[in-house]
Structures are given as structure tokens and as C-alpha cells.
Amino acid sequence: MSIAITLAPIEGGGITSAKGFTAAGVHAGFRRNKSRLDMALVVADEPCACAGTFTRNIFASAPVQVSRKNVAQGVAKCVVVNSGNANAATGDEGIKVAEETCRLAAEAFGCAPEQVLVSSTGVVGVQLDIAPFTTGIPAAQALLSRDGGSDAAHAIMTTDTYAKEQAVSYVSEAEGLAGTTITVGGCVKGSGMIMPNMATMIAVVTTDAPLAHDALQHALNAVVDESFNKVVVDGDTSPNDTCFLLASGAAAPDATIEEGTPAFEEFVSALDFVCQQLARMIAADGEGSTKLVTVNVRGAASDEDADTAARAVATSPLVKTAIFGHDCNWGRIAVKLGMSGASFKAEDCDIDIMGIPVCRGGMEVPFDENEALLKFQENEIVIDCDLGAGDCSCTIWTCDLTYDYVRINGEYRT
């Protein structure tokens, strides 16, 4: 099945680019600093199909536990996200607060509590106060608009240094949808898993494509595996990692995109673009980072080997400090590949850094250090590894490891 659509990124687009959604961001009071937005609301004009993926951490937060159940119902009216407190390691009391948040939003928007999705990010192990929601939800409701996406993106930030938004549209060429413009957009936060002051990954994506819950969930599962699940900042998975996807169907109210059709492929490619761009932004904004690092492994014997090998390189403090130091150090990369568990032979291994061949057949290739230093001034460092053991490949995004990472994470909490 080949698709020929053109993906058109939307300048300044985000969570409200798709038809059928409004959003707002307010200071509800979860943070002491009153100039910081700390609660986001994303609302569908009508209850619509939803999907979600969640952390697999055993210490899953209360909102993750509640939203996991609600997403399974398949229909959502709104998403409420707070920053400043993660509502994690808070026991039964935390669950009650998450459920009460759903009830408050349900009352405000005239829907069932199960149609509210919640997510929290911030300090761990401290009970989340319900009070800011009681005033914050009505306040945000009053501000809801098609222009509120950026405020919502700002309200979910923790240690992020900038808001992360992306949207794209395409004109369908698929039977029954031909000529229809479909939009996918979203926002994300995350730049490392800090606790307390945790910087969970939370993504909210909307679309006006017409899909039912199951198809939407399958599309999201496939895309998350190739985007957010390929980002590594420090190897930690937060108890709050969450990605929500809502589909209003407003682009084609009378149609339904079914799995296994060209229309589904088109949609997945657009969703993939948005999630990959958001994933790259997370890596680029990794705590203390100066560079986005893209690790491509090809020639692996299996998909699992490709992922294992690329992830080993991307999580190596030695590789990440070398990049911070502008050191074109292929040896550290080779050693991580060699210990990753991926099966290959040293004499079949080739490595390029920023397009410069530095290792061929497991041995050093002389290269121009000045040319390498020049290339290290780029904002994105690309490492290509060929294991020479098969046809499988994988890309992982990460960032360099810097003094600022140590400073940010080594500071006293007090």
C-alpha cells in the first residue's frame, strides 16, 4: 500500500489546529509562582473518540491509573492537565483526587466523569490539593478558544525551556475522503525525568480525522513506538508518562477511517510526523543539553537488536559527554554497540559521525579532525552505525550530557 499525500506543517500550529477543539491555560494555584500557568484544558466540541498510552512504571501515578480506565471507555470530552504536583506515590487518597478532578470537569462540561482524561506532573509523594481545580476549571472554561493551544502548551511545562507544539495537515487522496483536508496537531512537555520537580512526558494530540476508538488506539500504539518511545534523555521512565489522542471527526463527519485502508495509512503518516517532531523537541530540550543527538542503527539482525544497539549508544554517558566536548570519538560508540547484546561481528561494523566515515570493519578510518570539529557546531549530531548483520534499523533521539545536567539534577531540593 503506497500513499502519495503531502504533509504540510502548520506554522504556529498545535493542539487546537484540528477542527472541533478549544483549549486554555491558566494559573490555578498548583505553583506558588503566580506568573506561571499551571493548568491546561483541552475540550472537544462534542464527546469524541479517544486513545491513550501510559507509563509501564510500577509506580504509575494516580491520574495514570484513572485515565487508563477512562480511555478504555473510548470516548472523551476533555483533558485536564496540571503541573506542579505529579499526584504520584500518593496512594488511595491520590486516586480520590484524580477521580474528583474528573467529576469537577464533567459537571462543568456536562459529560460523564469517565469522559474526562487527567494527567499531572510535578513533585512526587505529596498529596495533590483539589482546591485549585475547583476554581481553575471554571476559569479555564471561560478562556477556552481556538487560539488557546499555546497557553495550554505552556501550562504543562515543568523544566522545559520552551513550549513544544506541532501541527500538520494533508489533503486526503483516499476513496471516500478524496479532497478532504485533515489536520493533526499536539503539544508535549518533557525534558528528563526529574523527581521532585519531575519532568514527565505528557503529550496531548488532537485530530479532526474520523476514526473510532479501536482504530485510533492502534494508530497511536504504532506511532508512539516509533516516536516518544525512541526518545532517551537519561534512561528513566517517569510514573506519569502519558499520551492522549482525541479525534473529533469534524473534517469529515459522515466518514469513518477504517484500519487497513489507504485513508488509515495517510492518517498514520501524519500522526507519525507530529509525534516524531514532538519527540525530537523533547530530546533537543533534554535537561542541560546543547544538542539533539540522532542515533541511527542499520544492518541489525532484528528490530529488537537495532533498538537495543541504538539505545545503548544513546544512553551512554561516555558518548553523551564526548558529544558535549565536540569529540568525534567513535571508540566509545563501538564499545557500546559491542556490549549492547545485539549480535554482530566487530569486523563487519561501520560507523559514521556527521557523515564522516570514522570506522570501517571495526577499525579506525583516519579523518580530518578540523572537519569533524566544524561539523560538531551543528545543533543536531547524527551518528550512523551499520552492524552488517541484517536488514533491520532503528532511530533513537537523545541529547548530550553537560555540566548543566549535573547542576539541574544535583541541586538540593530545598
Place this chain on the structure above:
Amino acid sequence: MSIAITLAPIEGGGITSAKGFTAAGVHAGFRRNKSRLDMALVVADEPCACAGTFTRNIFASAPVQVSRKNVAQGVAKCVVVNSGNANAATGDEGIKVAEETCRLAAEAFGCAPEQVLVSSTGVVGVQLDIAPFTTGIPAAQALLSRDGGSDAAHAIMTTDTYAKEQAVSYVSEAEGLAGTTITVGGCVKGSGMIMPNMATMIAVVTTDAPLAHDALQHALNAVVDESFNKVVVDGDTSPNDTCFLLASGAAAPDATIEEGTPAFEEFVSALDFVCQQLARMIAADGEGSTKLVTVNVRGAASDEDADTAARAVATSPLVKTAIFGHDCNWGRIAVKLGMSGASFKAEDCDIDIMGIPVCRGGMEVPFDENEALLKFQENEIVIDCDLGAGDCSCTIWTCDLTYDYVRINGEYRT
């Protein structure tokens, strides 16, 4: 089988504490800096039983490949270790140099080349010059003595900030050996896997206990798994990691310690003590570290789960920077346990930091921050985690993650 011997650490002891061995360290010329020793020689009075364990990295260095074969013969006369060049990623040419080193030492000591064990540490991907061995081996031979252990320990150092030596003796109470004093001693280098300027782990241990090759190898395998294999500095495994063990039998020339006997248990406990002390020294001297960190996991459902969980905590940059920042941050520890893959329930998890209960049943226990800050001034930080899922346990040693780690590894190679 219970043993009741007392292990007596030997003040200033090391590789030549056991009877039957001499050692020396010289500047042979692998390094430019003439004031630095760069070649160590450890020689058995007579060819004796040997054992070895080696890196599993696919990029195994030339000396690892040669020594792996030689150790399998079961008998060794001497060990030659150079620093300054790792002879790794050097192809067939590198193998020839390692083999030629064996021949040179064999000539000098009147033994077979297969009775020489070699190991190298230093820069990767550069051919190792044989010339320094041709003059260095005779020079070291002339200096061999029972007092040469410290020089040998210094000669194998790379980024280590101090030489790492340990020896212990015990009086056997086992049948056939009762009253015999047996000694185990050794030295090690290693403080992170840096390439180039690689800081491989290389350990050389000697004993005057009488064991044949197979028993020696089995003792070493068991002990290495609980000592050197439980050290994590930055999660990297060098292509040169090597541990040699030589047994002269000089403590009881007419006896043989067989596996499965009380005498074997006694020996393993002494070997274990030496290797664990050396392993702790590696962790404490981790690159840029200010503290030794000991992570104990108990209550795991399996040994593998215990190792996985402890290793997850010990490799977490977030945990390691928190310790550097004297931050009693149990949340970061909990999250690593929760994502490690070990099976347990959040509500069964307890965590203590420096003996302070900080988490019970997966939730925060209020604790005195001032008391915690005071405890963080210790040189060793101990983290105890109980998963409440079984009876298995594991200890992993690591160090904190500091600005200096980034500086050491982020510097330009030039």
C-alpha cells in the same frame, strides 16, 4: 557447610603478598611521560595454576583474545600488563603484537609462550608498538622482588587517582590443611571506561593456596560475579576487562584444595574478600566521583530481579546526581526500581537511605532533612531497597555523577 576462619587483611598487602610471586613496574615507553610507570610484570617462581575472566564485549581486544586461549591451557609463569595503549580495534596486526609479547616474556623466563598472560589498557584503535616490550621486559625482570607489588599496581593505572591493592590471609581449619596460613592478594585498575585513554578494569590476583586450574577457574567465576561484575561506574564494559588469578600452591606444596570441600569454601571466602574490596575501590575511584555508593536490594523474587533492580538504581544519572547534591531523594530510586523490569508491587516497596526510612509501602515517610544532610557527608552512601516480593538479594557498587565526570569525559582528545 559452615566455615569459621578469620580473614586477616594484610596492611599494605597486594599482588606479592602470597608466597611464590615477585613483581615489578617500569617505564617501558608506552607513555610519553617518563615519570609514569607503564608496564607491570608479575612472575611466579614456578609455572603454576591459573584462571581468568574476560570482557564479553564484541570488540574484545587483541590481548584478551590471546590470553583467553592461554588461560585455557591452565598453567602460567607470568603476567605482562601495559598501560598507554589498549591494543583494541587493531585487527590481525594487534594479535601479532600480543603474541610477540608472549614470546618475548617466554624467552626471558624460560617458559612456553602459552604460559604468559598479557593485558593492555589505554588508547583504542592505534597499533601497539612492540619495541617498549623488548627493552621493558628485561628491565622489569631485573627489578623483580617481593616488594614490587606496589610498583606493578601503579604501572597499570590510567585515570585511577590511586593504586588499588588488597591482601588477606587466613589460617585454614580444614582437614589436611589445618594450621596452614594461606594468603590471597591482588591489585586492580579501573575508574570508568574511557576511550581513548581508556580506563579498562584489569585485576591480577595471586594466592599461595594449592588449587588446580579447574577449581581455580570455578572459584574465580563465582567470586567475579559477586565483586567486579557488581561494579557500575557508567554502565560501560570495556573491550579489555580482564581478571587473572594465579595459584602457586607454595603455602602447602603437597596438598590440593578440591572443589566442594571446606578448604575450598575457606579459599573462596578469602578470594571473595579481596575481590570485593578491590571492586569497592574501583567504584569509589569512579571518574570524578566524590562518594562510593552501595545499593542493596533485598526481597526480590529472583536473583536476576535483584540484580536488575539494583543495577537500575546504580546506573541512574538522576540517582547519582542527587547523591552528588546530597539530596535524600527516594522518589528517583523508587522510579528506577519501578521501571527496572523486576516484578514487585509499589505498595510493598520500602526504601532506606543511610539507615533513614524514607519510603514505606511505596509512599513517603517524613524524615529529618537535617539528619539526612549530615549523613550525606559520609564517604559511602548506602541505599537499601526491599521489594517485598521474595527472598533474593544483591549488592551493586557505584559512585556519584559529578561535574568532574563531565569534565574528564567531555574534554577534547587533543
